[in-house]
Amino acid sequence: MKSMATYDLMESARNTNQWLGATARAFGSYPITGLLPIPYFRMLAAWGEVAERSFARMIAKPDWDIKTIVGADGRDHTVSVKTEIARPFGDLIHFHVNGRKPKQRRVLLVAPMSGHYATLLRSTVASLLPDCEVYVTDWHNARGIPVSEGKFDIEDYTLYLVDFMKHLGSDINVIAVCQPAPLALAATAYLAEEHPEAQPRTLTLIGGPIDPDAADTDVTDFGSRVTMGQLEQFVIQRVGFNHAGVGRMVYPGLLQLASFISMNAETHSTAFREQIMRVAKGEAGDFDRHNTFYDEYLAVMDMTAEFYLSTVDRIFKNLEIAQNRFVVDGKQVDIGKITTVAVKTVEGENDDISAPGQCVAALRLLTGLPDDKKASHLEPGAGHYGIFAGKSWRKNIRPLVLDFIDAHSDTKGDKITRLNAV
Template sequence: MKYLLTYDFMESMRVTNQWLGSTARAMCSYPQLGLIANPAIQMTAAWGEVMERSFARMVVKPDWNIHSIAGDDGRDHSVIVETVVTRPFGDLIRFKVQGRAPTGRKVLLVAPMSGHYATLLRSTVISLLPDCDVYITDWHNARDIPVSAGKFDIEDYTLYLVDFLREMGPDSHVIAVCQPAPLALAATAYLAEEDPAAQPRSLTLIGGPVDPDAAATDVTDFGNRITMGQLERHMLQRVGFKYAGAGRMVYPGLQQLSSFMAMNADKHSKAFTDQILRVAKGDASDHDKHNKFYDEYLAVMDMTAEFYLSTVERIFKELEIAQNRFTVAGKLVDIGKITTVAVKTVEGGKDDISAPGQCVAALDLCTGLPASKKASYIEPEAGHYGIFAGKSWRNNIRPLVLDFIDANCDVPKTPIKDMAAE
């Protein structure tokens, strides 16, 4: 019961802070207060506006907000987000571009389940849509999934990817971003033995912890330092009474967010201080750079306890993927069985979450794959987010990934658009 109450206490604190922000904003926005020459009033109203918006975003799943793209025919083509496969813990969705012929590049973008929604990859989707038929894994918030739906751990995650690839059929290509990189590798190896016809043509792994011990970071140090008992005692709680998943044991999104913010506390503190000043001076806007980033960054989701614990124990502590000892439903998944799927790794030279060396380790595990089917790339100046979003992704990494896809598929393809020129 204490876990239920603790979860509800966190939500109560969030609501309280949202209320404090809205109250400060409303009280300090009365026109009569404009007669008082005191900048503290404007600053308090600005603080309230930023506070209210920030805490309100924490429980809202962001929209994709992808409505259309420009086509080669000079027309805007509407984009429809349609659900292809529905599962309790996550769906396979497709961004269907109306009135456009197939591009020849059917891409499954595997989104991380690490505290944020799949919409964290919105800019990645937008950058791929002109050249690819894009599908993505849309993971659900664990707080909204009834206990009756059962468990969801890294083996279930892997089998979800297997099912999604089977649904997409042949001639598909996988791009796995961050956390799912080792599990996407395992899902491909699983298909190599169980259903070779459903294997993707290529697999691109971006900044993922295939071998966490290959290069130490704060994340890997934490995983090695803390015990599983400590994680269970201090990180897990039961979903409160307000949600459909009441009673489910989870790693709460709000608790994850506090960890994210603590990793770069000075940077976030300065960002919010600067935004309050901009609001007070009237220089901020609803969709400015700060709001665009933090509306997404602050929107967090709960993770099932079993997924969190199995990730830490089996990926980071036991190194089951790194040592090719990963099992699914009691069956060993041999990564060496991958013999036809081209594998490329992408890393950021300044990635402080999955440091260079962790992801490229996947190539050594693919012992059955010829060297001609392997590739790797390091973007020297990119951090963790830069390798799948921003200028480094658009101008340098994206063209290389699309060229890699084209080199490993015989399906006729449309010409690649140059994002740097737009």
């Protein structure tokens, strides 16, 4: 009950801050305050508006909000999201472009389960849609999943990927972003031994911790200095009474968000101070750059306790992927068994979450793969977000990934449209 009370107390604090923001906005916006020649009330209303919006976003699942794309015929085509496979902990979804013939390039975008929703990859999806059939792993918020659905750890995650790949067929091209990179590699190795006919055509690993010991970051330092007992004691909580997953042990999204913000606290503080000033001056918009970014960044989801703990224990502490000792469903998978899937790694020079060296380590594990099926790219000046959704992705990395896919396709894909808009 202690951990359930803690979970509800944390949610109560968030709710209270949202209410304080709404109250300050309403109080500071009273018409009578305009009679006073001081900026206090305008600043109060601005602070309240920013605070209310920020704390409200923390429990909202963002919409994909990809309504149309321009087709090769120069016309707008509507986009609808269809569920291919529905599972308790995550779905496989397809972005269907209405009125367009299916594209030859088929891409499975494996979204991270690290505190944010899959919609964090919205701009990645939008950039790929003109040239590809895009499928995405849409993971669910653990606090909305009843305890009766059972556990979900990194082995279950890997088996979900195996099933999704088998469903999509051998002409699929997998792109794994950040956290799922080692598990996507393991899923591909599992298929290589158990269902070789279902292996993907290519596998692109972007900014993932294949070997966390290859380069130090704040994330790896945290994983090495904190014991598993401390994690269970201090960060794992039990979902409160107001949710379908009541009683489920989780790593709360709010704690993960606090961790994200603490890594760049000064940057975030400056961003919010400047936004408050813009609101007070009447220069902010509902969908300005700040709101567009933080509406997504602040929207967090809970992870099951077993998934979070097994990730820290097996990926970061025991290095089971890095040392090719990963076990799935009682069977040790051998990454060296991958012999036909072309593999590319992408890293950002300034990535402070998965530093250069961690992801490219996958290539040394692929002992059975010919060198002409291996590739790597280090993007100069790019941070973690930039290598899959920022300027570096749009201008440099996306074209390279599509070229890599085409180079290893039986039939060459559609002509690539270079979308280099900043």
